[in-house]
Amino acid sequence: MRTLHTGLEGHEALFVASQRQASHVLAFHRRHSRFLRFVDSHQKWMLMHMIADTCAGSAEGVAANWICERAQDIGIASRNTTLAFFGQLAAYGYLVRRECDSDKRMKLVALSRETEKILGEWVGVQLAGISPVGEITLDDDVTLRHIYLRSAGRLVGTPSYVRPPIDVGLMQDIRGGWLVMNDLLTHIDPTDCCKDSIAVSAFSIAQRARDFAMSRSTIYRLFRLAEEAAILGWEGEQGSDSLKMSGYHLRQYCRWNGRLLQIVCEAAQQANDNCRQTGTGYYFPQAAAGIRAPATRLL
Template structure:
């Protein structure tokens, strides 16, 4: 049986899985910074996952299926994730940086279909593999190994994750404190950095030590403006999400346990859908081979 979000959030070891994924996300960023930024804000995460799912769901018998501007716009705007203009600008950016290409033969047709470039396929596979590996930490499972050995599972797993996450308001609309980071450019990278570095054993007064944070270096690292990062941290500090051990120098940061718990509960929603999709997909494959 796949985990439920409630079971994951209530598991005392789940923070270990969340921190593992945060570190893996950082590794993916180091390997391809511009592509990794597509998953670094929640809006872009939803756009990316939905676009990829549309591509995998393409049916040659239905010319209007697949990843087209109209299809992506329709699915995204239906859930009020982004405006039509934002979706079109997003597609243009993907195409400009060659993360997507025109489907061969579709260059002059309407509707024009797009498909992910090889680098995008590799990144999505790595993201799902990392999530499955994080789940394996909870129970010693072999999800990641099975997925690695059976890459065809991707076609079943990813669209199911993307659809469930887009349709579920619990994931689509993060809690206020989490949304403060996740709806901003590169905010997801900032949170992952703090989660990966914090000391889960040191929770004096509900504050978890992150360590030394230099905003200039961190902003440059994640290709964001220092002013933007400082404003983000100032807003988070006003809400009690983060703070500094050494005011007014502001070099050593802490993150509140309440924020971490809220973040983990939100991540549990997505992890549950990843686990459910993997279990469902492997059952489909097993049924075909019997």
């Protein structure tokens, strides 16, 4: 395990927000497990945000090639990876494909209404990590979409979020790694978050394989890579409940995740300000009063 002592100050607030967010992420997964089978890594989430951001303001959708080129330019994914992702989403109705009326050679893509609704719910999950009042749900789909699109554009345009630190990216870019990391956070005692080696209590690989509909071999591969990178380690026999996480990795993850929370928080506050100034849309003052951005000096 690494024993670096960098960045301890102020870390507790970021961990509390990330842990609170993690519990809501797991509930979100239970509600939308089929959708999350396809959005199963940080790379896939970034592609989803890019599709939403690129299609914003277009009723019919945008050219698939345009999204592929943009994803490649930013460094999110290759053209083939992006096209394969389109195919998976379209096969299950999460992405709509249509021909362009003005140019039959051009294929347009856009997110389906169901996907937009799920992504709006995703925004509430992120806000739940910041707000002590719990998960924020709005009945106004327009406001939810507004908050999400503001967030998606900022996330795609933030290089430090697009490309996480190497050890964080190792967990986030493996299939199901982002979900396992959120689950690990819920098994950590908040009083231990600034230690060099942090105990992860009562974590069962067999149970997680059932809960997340993942094979044990996939989870073991994830843990093996994490162990080689000194992120996770077993005390005793591999696969036992005695699991340890590097405190350095946890702090790196919370800082990186704090960027997401900060961006979503600012998007929600901007939506609040717009509603208050124009007198239109859905304004939620009680929730806004509870929103507290993570320590920005760590971001």
